[in-house]
Amino acid sequence: GFMTRYERKLFDDLKSPHLKYWVPFVWFGNLASKARKEGRIRDSVDLQALMTEMNKYRSWCSLLFGYDWVGIPLVYTQVVTLAVYTFFFACLIGRQFLDTDQGYQGHDLDLYIPIFTLLQFFFYAGWLKV
Secondary structure, X not given: OOOOHHHHHHHHHOOOOOOOOOHHHHHHHHHHHXXXXXXXXXXXXXXXXXXXXXXXXXXXXXXXXXXXXXXXXXXHHHHHHHHHHHHHHHHHHHOOOOOHXXXXXXXXXXOOOOHHHHHHHHHHHHHHHO
């Protein structure tokens, strides 16, 4: 509903090796200039404010396009993988229950398996793989 059928056809027929997010901004700028010439926008200051806001929005879109274009370096995934496994190991040891009132000699850790820690690890590891 933002474009007419004719505008959509022009947009689809436009050949560009990259995304075409900038095309509506060019159309908007041309229409705003035409509206100023026709007297629909009464003051050049209003046109300037309108174009400034449009340019801010366009720069945000280009920044988002840049984030999409540049992939995440491999070192980040390696650091996150190491952090997940280290967190799991620390939780596996730290979340075990040891009843010190029993006074077991030579037993520093229980054989209790922390089920929720395992579920948390499977969630994080699965999320990491996605």
